[in-house]
Amino acid sequence: MVSFSFHFCFLVLFAIFLTPTHSLGRICLPKQHVALFILGDSLFDAGNNDYINTTTDNLANYGPYGETFFNYPTGRYSNGRLIPDFIAEFAKLPFITPHLYPGYHQYTDGTNFASAGAGALVETNQGLVIDLKTQLHYYKKLAKLLRTRLGHEEAKKLLARAVYLISIGSNDYFALSTSNSSALQTYSPEEYIDIVIGNLITVIKGIYKKGGRKIAIPNLAPLGCLPIARALSSNNTGACVEELSTLAKLHNEALSKSLQELENQLDGFKYSIADTYTSLSERINNPSKYGFEISKIACCGTGPYRGIFSCGGKRSVKEYKLCHNVSEYVFFDSIHPSEKANQQFAELMWNGTPNITGPYNLKALFEN
Ligand SMILES: *[C@@H]1O[C@H](CO)[C@@H](O)[C@H](O)[C@H]1NC(C)=O
Numbered sequence: 091m092v093s094f095s096f097h098f099c100f101l102v103l104f105a106i107f108l109t110p111t112h113s114l115g116r117i118c119l120p121k122q123h124v125a126l127f128i129l130g131d132s133l134f135d136a137g138n139n140d141y142i143n144t145t146t147d148n149l150a151n152y153g154p155y156g157e158t159f160f161n162y163p164t165g166r167y168s169n170g171r172l173i174p175d176f177i178a179e180f181a182k183l184p185f186i187t188p189h190l191y192p193g194y195h196q197y198t199d200g201t202n203f204a205s206a207g208a209g210a211l212v213e214t215n216q217g218l219v220i221d222l223k224t225q226l227h228y229y230k231k232l233a234k235l236l237r238t239r240l241g242h243e244e245a246k247k248l249l250a251r252a253v254y255l256i257s258i259g260s261n262d263y264f265a266l267s268t269s270n271s272s273a274l275q276t277y278s279p280e281e282y283i284d285i286v287i288g289n290l291i292t293v294i295k296g297i298y299k300k301g302g303r304k305i306a307i308p309n310l311a312p313l314g315c316l317p318i319a320r321a322l323s324s325n326n327t328g329a330c331v332e333e334l335s336t337l338a339k340l341h342n343e344a345l346s347k348s349l350q351e352l353e354n355q356l357d358g359f360k361y362s363i364a365d366t367y368t369s370l371s372e373r374i375n376n377p378s379k380y381g382f383e384i385s386k387i388a389c390c391g392t393g394p395y396r397g398i399f400s401c402g403g404k405r406s407v408k409e410y411k412l413c414h415n416v417s418e419y420v421f422f423d424s425i426h427p428s429e430k431a432n433q434q435f436a437e438l439m440w441n442g443t444p445n446i447t448g449p450y451n452l453k454a455l456f457e458n
Pocket residue numbers: 143144
């Protein structure tokens with residue numbers, strides 16, 4: 091099944107000999123090697139923000155983040171692994187390293203550009219995150235580097251076979267709803283959604299132009315039902331904030347439509363959308379069916395629903411509580427899923443049936 095292209099190894103060794111300061115850990119790529127490139131926000135950031143100038147709001151490099159799996163904080167916003175970590179495991183790849191990790195050059199397995207707090211709009215958390223457009227810029231630079239290192243043909247194959255996993259949008263809608271957003275005075279919700287989707291599509295076209303063909307996106311969660319939204323809900327009933335979930339729903343409809351159009355426009359383009367909105371809603375409404383006990387309250391945080399974003403005590407609110415058994419919880423902190431929930435979402439992305447993940451699931455994207 092797996093065969094190696096040996097003639098190519100020689101060329102790479104030669105290239106490395108010429109540029110001794112850079113090395114590509116893996117030199118001989120199996121023909122079917124499929125890399126994983128990751129872009130997006132805190133659902134996917136495995137530690138890039140640890141290397142930028144930002145605030146503790148956009149950092150998870152302190153306990154109890156990371157403690158139940160890695161035994162130390164890695165920058166991941168969960169108690170353990172994130173969705174891309176499980177996807178890498180299913181694809182028999184190592185964990186994909188953050189792009190900014192010092193000394194990292196093992197790019198033939200892919201790389202992770204995601205940055206906690208990032209949105210599709212440059213204005214979302216501007217100055218504190220690596221926005222999506224800048225993540226694309228890093229990808230373009232990497233594509234160029236790979237062409238120099240591997241040669242045009244091999245680089246082209248690697249980039250075309252690779253899967254590009256993107257999580258983006260939640261922060262754009264949080265920014266719209268929680269701050270005194272000037273965007274809210276300028277645009278209608280529908281116009282704002284069009285701009286968010288437009289920016290995302292521009293980035294996907296940018297990836298396509300550099301050779302990427304396979305895009306996978308979890309759609310937006312019911313944002314109004316996250317513990318942070320319940321805690322803020324104006325009537326103090328802890329009900330979901332319908333306005334936020336509606337934005338997510340409209341975004342998801344526009345996303346499906348736009349990706350379908352893109353598939354018609356771009357030769358060889360394939361995509362996968364996983365319906366996170368539905369799968370998270372099901373777990374929130376019926377936790378025991380999925381092996382959880384608590385779905386409205388976060389494991390880590392303070393205030394109503396532990397919805398105040400203070401997990402770890404390093405942000406503006408220092409007080410926080412931590413649950414005893416995180417396996418019972420859908421949410422680890424006020425915003426982010428627990429590792430167990432991430433694993434279930436990753437499984438749905440990997441081999442979900444067409445009613446949840448389509449038109450392709452990730453297993454199919456990796457195999458074709
Ligand atoms: C990081 O940001 C802070 C606050 O905006 C600023 O004072 C500091 O100079 C910045 N540091 C670097 C290295 O850019």
